[in-house]
Amino acid sequence: MEIPVSGFMYDSDDFDPMHSHQLLITQWDGRPVPVHVHEFRGVTSFDVGHNHRYIGTTEPAPSGVPHTHRYFTFTSVDDRHRHEIRGVTGPAIPLPNGGHYHEFSGFTTVNGANPHRHGYSGRTSL
Structure with a gap:
């Protein structure tokens, strides 16, 4: 069949x-x-005298089953440079009234006149 x-x-x-x-x-x-995506945003750690903002949308994942999402974005340009952010979210965390979110964290790529990286973490949208 x-x-x-x-x-x-x-x-x-x-x-x-x-x-x-x-x-x-x-x-x-x-x-x-059914597939779905989540938005994510935040501010990186403060290192070498500055931080960066970031915003993005995860890659699609199936609905209704255990899953994670891959994500990728660039930070804002601060101190004349930007960084890449990429990774995989944690598993779905269910909410009492339905829906779910994911936690994410990691480190940016190394960049800048004084080469460095920033930490970041947060929760996706519902």
Whole structure:
């Protein structure tokens, strides 16, 4: 028995020599598979005399199952430079009245005339 499936693939960013990708299924047997995204924003740690702001939207993930989201954005330009922020959120944290959010944290890329990085952390939108 064949079941028609559709979706899209994206680079997994891993270092597997076999060059793998991740698949997000958006339709199964003619029925849509619900996916969703979250917004995220915040301010980095204060280092080398400044901090940066950031804002972005996570990559899509399936709804109704345990999941995480990948995220990527650039910080604001402060002190004449910016940094990249990228990572994977923690698992979904359910809310009592429905919905969920994710926590995220990490460090920016190194950049600036005085090379440095910033820490960041926060929660996604619901």
